[in-house]
Amino acid sequence: MTATLTKPQLDEAGAPRVRLAAEQVRLAYGENVVVDGLDLALTDGSFTAIVGPNGCGKSTLLRALGRLLRPTSGQVVLDGKPIARTSTREVAKVLGMLPQTPIAPEGLTVADLVARGRHPHQSWLRQWSRDDEDVVAEALSWTDMAEFADRPVDALSGGQRQRAWISMALAQGTDLLLLDEPTTYLDLSHQIDVLELVERLHTERGRTVAVVLHDLNLAARYARRLVAMKDGVLVASGTPAEVLTEELLAEVFDLEARVIPDPVSGTPMVVPVRRLR
């Protein structure tokens, strides 16, 4: 694992500054309350993975953090300001978000997709500045997508497509990036490929990243911090070694498992035994 190259912003006490925080948020779809009274703070330069069983509210939480869902009570704070009172455009300059399996319209080329990442920085007159052009070209080559620039997104393989979306998020130029299950539907080698890319965004580009992941071993290997959720409640938070314990797996996932050190990275590795209950 490479060391963090970019220094995080610090607060007065010398600790990394909180960039994005959920404060006592209650999240609901209509009558159906998914998350109630949850607190979570993402500090500058952190790389957090949110894990938990299906339906635990992790994607809902991510949507709220990304201002796609308004909490029914509590608030989300971005850089010390309530996110609900910040304009959509201002948020989009600081905070990028990739929904789970985003849809690219048919016929759209990779270059055009990545160029759309510049939308929050453009105006009706200023549709394609030299800045936009440089940033997009750089994002394409940094994600190794330059050779596919003129290819339609729908003609790409799943792994390449996810790279194209990450390239768009990079072009958006936001300090913070939220990713909702970026490895869904990908085979293992492409999962690794995408997570390496996300890790490079974190280490080389200093992005503050929060990602919802299903694969615990990969989450433990790539994220610096794990957050485990169950039934809309934050059960544990800390380094992968602190969170991924046999007790927690039983409690959160109803899973009897052994936890051994990953022979490659030394991070905890889950070996499932059987489902409890």
Add this chain to the structure above:
Amino acid sequence: MSTTITTRGPGVRTDRRRVVRIGPVSGVVRTRQLLLPVVALVALVLVSAVSLGRGDYPIGLADVLRTLVGIGDPTQQFVVTQLRAPRIVVGVLVGLALGLSGALIQTFARNPLASPDTLGINAGASAAAVAVIVVGGGTSGAAQLLGGLGLPVAALVGGLLTALLIFGLAWRKGVDGYRLVLVGVGLSSVGFAAVDWLITRSTITDAAAATVWLTGSLNARTWDQAWPLGLVLVVLVPVALACSRQLGVLQFGEDTARALGVRVGAAQAVVVLVAVALAAVSVAAAGPIQFVALVVPQVAVRLAGGSRPPLLASALLGAVLVVGSDLLARTVLPVALPVGIVTAVVGAPYLLWLLVRGRRALS
């Protein structure tokens, strides 16, 4: 003022995308997308000029041009500017409105089947207009006044009310393209059932008048129809074109669009309002000319390339289709058919041909 054409970064091919920067203004220009509206405009001018000359009293192209600049023979002058020009101008405006409306709705709904035809906006406008023809066609003075003045207004109100109903029923924390089309198909049937019911209850003369209006016709249009339509378009077309940038991002779905800084609700509301208003005013002016709004944007996107129907080109091609179909209906065919029949007969096979020929699926 300088125009710079720049190359893009390493490994990025430069064809088809040119960057133009003049002072603080910058944008990307794609050759095909720039060329198509120009070609469409030239075609539109040609078709219109030919159409001005053709009819029971043929006038040569040179004479037509002469009358247009006001130096023609007085008889020709009258025929061209008072009899034929309003019909063609209404045709052009209706075509522009329909093509643009279709392009907006299809992009908004992310569904090529969505258009004012399929969503039932035409049906709603038709039901209201036929009600006016049938109910207002009575012998009393008040009924005649209603029939004379009220038809366009009724069509407009009917179209807008139907649209309100469609979006009200299809709205579930945002608009889903499929749901929108399904609701539209349902309401469309209701609207046309109402039309049928009204026609069975009407006198034979009213029924005939209603039927002609229902196919969409440019017959006997005067400047009285052209002016209001023109004024509405002067307002709505720039608004629609200004939405283009937002539409490009709305295509990604609501979550991604919002994450890219678009105020999704507001942007959607503007797009829908403009699209529905365009469709409704066109129906008010010429009846429900079917198929233009559905087929033209799909033709335009196949000709221009890209991921969504180009707005300006769709509008211009819509005008070409309507005016060209009207020309065909008036000259080539043995019986003068209403334009709505010809747009369907010309438009549908062309779309089918493009579909068969193209590798692009109907997304």
